Amino acid sequence: MSDPVVTFIYASQTGNCEEISMDLHTTAKEKGYTSERYEFDQHLKNFDLTNPKPKRVVVILCSSTGDGECPDNGNKFYRYLCKHSKIAKNEKTPESRIFSHLHYTILGLGDSDYSSFHKTPKTVNSAFEALGAKFFHYFGKADEAIGLENEVEPWIKGFWDELATTVVEAKTQAIDPTTEVVHNEESKEMPEEDTTKFEKAKICSKVIESEEYRKVLRLELELDRTLSASEDIQPGSYISVMPKNSLGSVKAFINACKWEETPELIEKLTTEFDFLKSVNKKALGSILGESEHLQEKAVFNYLDYLAFVNPSSAVSMDILETVPKMKSRFYSLSSDPVDTNKLEIGFTVEEHEQNDVFQKGNKIVKQGVCSNYLYRLSEEEKVEFDIKLGKSSLFNTTKKELDNQPPLIFISHGTAVVPFIGVLKRLRRMLETKEIKGLRGIEFYFGIRNKTHDYLFKDELSSLFEYFSSTNPDSKFNIHLAESRPNEFEERKYVQDLINLNTSDLQYKIQVNKALIYICGNGNTMVKAAEKILEEITGSSEQLQDLHKDGRYKKEIWTAN
Ligand SMILES: Cc1cc2nc3c(=O)[nH]c(=O)nc-3n(C[C@H](O)[C@H](O)[C@H](O)COP(=O)(O)O)c2cc1C
Incomplete structure (x- = not known):
């Protein structure tokens, strides 16, 4: 797996952000990172943050000018951010969160003598958040009225450590292993x-x-x-599976383009093109003629687009050049x-x-x-x-790791239980074949919607846990079920709530008994919330990262939802 790229982007009117970004970019390269640096407005010309490849950690440096306006070299990107974050806030669909694969942090420069203090950095920050990017380090807000260096220097000092752990996280971050999302831009070839x-x-x-x-x-x-x-x-x-489009959708596409249906064309459209993905409006606009109305619309797929345009004659085959390839x-x-x-x-x-x-x-x-x-x-x-x-280097469990019988802590929700079922079956086999002596207990924190209707893999989990209890009578094997849509009169619970109830037990298991922790799920919701508590339990985010580096904290995270 190649390392993520550290991308510095800046908008600067009088050169301060430009200079700081240059220093950081130079130091990043000296530290061995793959680093790049752009003005905001080079977006889509020289780099594309909506593309999940390469993986990127974005560092934003920007100031305000005029009355809280964006510097001249960032105006276009600023408007782009405002427009797309508005769509994301209205639509609330996974595909509108076009930065969900990114990690980012921001350092803003401003002057508290101006009434619109830090207006641009604040807007940029909330746009990245609305577009699904994951935040790291902290939002630096330097004030020229009291001296920029008072904030800039401590921000930079803490930045390098945070960057190191974020780059590791971005590198090991998997896409959703168990579900796929319509228009999910993250579906891509395996390394x-x-x-x-x-x-x-x-x-x-x-x-x-x-x-x-x-x-x-x-x-x-x-x-x-x-x-x-x-x-x-x-x-x-x-x-990995290479999907095919359904015959019905292929015929609908051919029909909407007013093309002649041939077996070759059907085969090509079935296997090669993902026309259920969001349209590339810009490229399409130039092929089919600009539609003002369309430009204002949220992102939608090619079939919707064609239905909307309803072309009067056959569409040029060039349209296929704009359709994403099936992945x-x-x-x-x-x-x-x-x-x-x-x-x-x-x-x-x-x-x-x-x-x-x-x-x-x-x-x-x-x-x-x-x-x-x-x-x-x-x-x-x-x-x-x-x-x-x-292969998964992240989530496997080896005999060596289990030799000292560490307690196991599993954290998961919904269909992210899938890899745990595999891991549990492996543990059962290791016990059956006497490859390992025994297990010192499992605490499984599992989030579902409702135990009557949505307890995924219930029978399998019960029989595996019964087996572990009967073969290891001195150890405890607990499933802590958090229901987010329980029956009437019961309280909604999330995984993090249950972890929170057991912090001292978990602390003992992690720090004294050297537990192995496994987590799998959505990086924007459950994993984020659970990690916050794990950081408290382990003492700090650095300690948790150390466990990750030592292989005692195993993560499989996705961000699509
Ligand atoms: C004409 C002008 C207008 C400014 N307007 C604002 C403002 O509205 N809000 C703010 O926080 N800072 C404002 N500032 C302060 C700048 O953001 C600050 O000087 C910053 O360090 C400039 O960074 P840059 O050189 O990268 O553009 C303004 C500065 C100037 C010269």
Whole structure:
């Protein structure tokens, strides 16, 4: 996995932010970071923050001028931020959070003699937040009236340590391992060094785990060969699947473009293009003619766009140059892949309700491309399709780590339970084969919506925990269930609430018994909240990061939702 790029961006009127950004950029390079530096307004010309590749940690330096206005070399990007953050606030859809893959921090320069003190940095900060970027370090607010250096120097001093841990976090941050999101810009190729070649797979069994709030599907896949231990495919590893569009959506696209339907065109559109992704409005505008109305609309997909434009004659094939290429999606294994030709995955069949951009108040349903592709395959008779196997260096559990019998602390929510099922099965096998002597207990903090309707993998978890209790009678194996939509008269609980209730027990387990901690889930919600408490338990964010570096705190995080 390559290191994230540190991107310094600045807007500066009289040169202060420009100079500080130059110093930081130079020092970053000396420290060995891959660093780049741009003016705000070079955005989309020389760099593109909406593109999740390369992974980026963004450092913003900006001032205010006039009456709280953005400096001249940042005006365009400033307007872009205002526009898109407004859309994100109104729409509240995952795809409108176009910076959700970014980490960022900000240092603002201003002067408290002006009534619009720090107006630009504050607006920029709240836009990055609304667009889903994750904040690190702190918002530096230097004041020229009392001396910029009073704030700038301490901010820079603390910045380098925070940057180091954030770069590690950004590097190891996975995309959602268990679900996919419509228009999810984060779906991308797995790093080559972490994958094996294509495998042929067939679906051999299907279980619907829950349908009450969302459809969660579990599939057993059969490979045409047996996996060997040397391939290092572990519980918590993942597979990638290259989806195909449904015939119905391909025909709708051809129809909307007023093209002639040929088998070759159908094949091409089925496999190569992801036209259910958000449109590239700018590129499309120049092909189909600018539509003012369209430019104001929120992001929506190619089928919606074509329905809106309703072209009177055949659309130029050039439109395909603007459509994103189909990319693979990733799914964590819920099985222990040893000496077997069978793999299991679990995922949500994605359907999102979205505001209808054409009819106010109307809702329309959008489907995830890959989860629905797998769902369609599961309805058919054992069709072969390609998958790739990916290693997970993050989430595996080795015999060596378990030799001293550390307590295990698992933290998860929703379908992010999937990799834990694989890890638990591996633990059971290690006990059965006497590879390990025993376990000193598991505390599993698990967030679901409702235990009657949405307790994913309930039977499997119960039987695994019963097995552990019966084989390790002196240890405790607890599932702490947090219900966010409990039955009437019960209080809503989130994972972090339950962790908070048990801080002294956890502290003892982590600090005295050297527990291993595993967390998997949404980096913007559960993981963020749980980490805050873990930082208190361990003493500080540095201590928690040290546990991460030592392999005692294992994370699998995604940010798409
Ligand atoms: C004409 C002018 C207008 C300014 N307006 C503001 C303002 O509205 N709010 C504020 O916080 N600072 C304001 N400042 C202070 C600047 O933001 C501050 O001097 C900063 O260090 C300039 O950084 P730069 O050289 O990177 O642009 C203003 C400064 C000037 C010269």
